[in-house]
Amino acid sequence: MDGDVPMNAASEGASKQAVVYATDYLNKLSGEKIERECKTRLQEGCDELILNFSQTELVNSVGVSILLGIIDSAAVRGARVVFSDVKEDTVELFDMLGVTKHVSLRES
């Protein structure tokens, strides 16, 4: 379920906007890869970070913590974070935990 799945954290688009794809299970292994990718994009001057969850079925506590870290890093740099194509169960989890208060949700 986790690290074996090919990482889709490739980003696309111009330097102002970046899309990072999360894998099917967002845990420590895949989360750290996403975190590295997001930090690189933010350092490169991206001001809108889009995290695509279209393949994500499950997010564990480490995944949530890493996402909060990304949100925090983006806030420090004045960038916006958008969660796109989030599955209903995951939206419920993010809502319950208050994560959605810090990001915009979007359907592609």
Place this chain on the structure above:
Amino acid sequence: MADERNRLIHTFGALAELGEEVSNKQSFQDTMRTSLHLLLGSLAIMRGGVARYSPFGHELNMLAMRGFRDDFPIALSLCQEDERQFLANGLYPIEVSQAKVLPFFQVYDHSFEQSGLELFVPLVVHEEPVGAVFLGQKATGEPYTSYDREIICAMARHIGVAILQRNMMAELERRAEENRKLYENLRMTYNDTVKAFAAAIDRKDKYTEGHSVRVGKYSEIIAEELGWKEQEVEGAAVAGYLHDIGKITVERKIINAPYRINAKESSELNKHPGVGYEILMPISHPYSDVPLAAKYHHERLDGRGYPDGLFDREIPYIAKIVNLADSFDAMTTDRPYKRRRPANEVFADLQRNSGKQFAPEIVQAFFKGMYNELTGVSKEKRFRRLLGREYMETEGIIPMLTNAMNGIAPASNLTFLH
């Protein structure tokens, strides 16, 4: 209701993962980082950190943190009052805004405020302070509930136990290292004492000065060639150094006699293996066979040796090694009544007596060690130092040695007799 259930599933999942994490044998730093993620992620806390308590420096050293400002201190000092209060408080979260009476919160007030810290959890395990957890606000922006505090308390206990285990491991490693150094010192003292004894033995005989040391070195070479472990090789060297310790009780005039000694003198001299055994036996050696080497280094495979006339397999292996080393040195050094023998004679003697006096595989090992040095396979110059350059440069020494090696039967003819 569904929300509550989901919250329970999420936090208990985190607790289960944390239990697994702290029992994993991965790096401590990694465990701490993941543990912090699990704690922050279980309740969606925006920022946090884990620190370890140092009883020597009376400070908290940060091990992992997320979301703190870059200028957040990595070592936070504690005074006695702080320590007393934290110990009394146990694992329960302390509200940072309400704890400013304590010096700790006064000193670091600015840093805590800048990083938005709300809770401070002293990690106390078995009434021992081991560290602390720092927590910022929740992503919901709501205050921590009593349920949240219970979860934090449970997870903090896991983290505290992990730190305590690490501390205990570090202490064990430190003590093991201390023991290793002590053992090393003892070993060096033992080896120095052995060498001093060897020198004392050799002082009795002006002709065989350095004999024990050379026998030690030859025994070491043989043990190495036989593929023995480092400790065993060291043991073989010690056995060589001390093999003649019994000569300490033999009269000097017998040892130094410039003629072939008579039967009575010979009987006196032949007591030295048994005396050596009696001297060495009460001593606790790191290598158990040392006294046996002294006692049996004059035994022969064919049973014609002394003191007990043992045959082949009855002779301790270490004694067979020392026997060859001893005989080789006797043949290659000047004696009161005899000059050293040339290489061709010595090789022929060893070959001829292989299977009678000497164990064939030991002779082979000895020859191989010399051959490797002569042909440059081994860069060490031990034989050259022990025998002298001239001896090792005897014309045709390599073919002589090769012939002798090829002439040795692979095993003793006597092996199956006893």
